[in-house]
């Protein structure tokens with residue numbers, strides 16, 4: 218059975234882009250394949266953070282992932298820092314990834330422009346991500362379109378390691394959803410919806426109430442024409458709403474467009490579709506948040522399952538790269 222792996226950072230609020238671009242796919246994959254999902258708290262340390270907030274965000278993200286439909290009985294759900302294997306393999310992969318490759322990562326260029334303290338770890342971030350993926354002999358990585366380059370780097374690192382040190386890693390491929398792969402900011406539809414803009418009117422958080430959701434969608438930036446047409450280059454705002462609705466209704470943006478002749482009607486129905494999609498998730502999130510002890514227990518079980526897989530791959534990588542066995 219194919220193995221699926223993906224990760225998400227516990228920073229900021231989980232938003233509609235995360236749900237449509239990644240989490241929906243994660244939920245579906247857990248029933249088709251052996252699925253491993255990781256809350257990547259070590260990645261969240263690469264930028265400025267508040268320690269208490271990070272702890273809370275990690276807990277609440279775990280609950281949100283379960284609310285969205287990840288079932289810890291079916292998949293493996295765990296927190297990255299609960300296993301030391303991730304940091305260990307990341308070091309080996311930093312030694313087999315070049316400075317030039319890391320310099321070409323657009324996410325690094327983007328994020329380093331936005332902050333006054335650029336940590337060394339922000340630069341080597343993709344090597345840790347590659348470690349996450351390779352530790353589980355992953356075949357498929359479901360992610361949003363923005364992660365394409367990181368998965369390519371992971372493939373290159375795995376192939377290079379295998380070539381230099383002998384067959385060690387499975388070379389994974391990415392899987393990017395057709396609708397919702399890139400949900401754009403409602404106020405600025407040429408940039409993607411993101412957590413950093415989380416407080417703003419352009420991002421729909423999965424915990425926003427129905428009124429807030431409707432308000433944000435009704436005020437979404439469109440354009441000065443009136444025709445409803447799917448054309449991301451010429452009409453990014455309208456196309457974004459069509460993509461969101463298509464993902465919520467399991468349709469295509471082109472066929473959604475055929476039903477509308479005004480922006481107002483499209484926005485109203487889009488808001489309704491999003492509210493209806495989020496209602497059951499929010500209810501379940503409320504229930505799960507009430508029992509943090511149970512969440513911690515489920516995460517510990519997840520970490521045990523993950524460690525069982527990861528420790529074997531790490532031992533193989535250490536052996537092949539030439540580290541002396543310390544077991545005695």
Ligand code: AMP
Pocket residue numbers: 224225226234235236237238239240359360361362363364397398399400401409410411412
């Ligand atoms: P992040 O929020 O950067 O930790 O991303 C978690 C997952 O959500 C990754 O698979 C991303 O590719 C996906 N994702 C993040 N933002 C968006 C977006 N605006 N549209 C679609 N997918 C996204």
Ligand code: TRP
Pocket residue numbers: 222223224225226257260345346349350358360364367
């Ligand atoms: N870099 C990813 C993001 O920003 C998060 C991530 C970390 C990830 N490790 C991963 C995604 C492994 C997929 C597989 O979204």
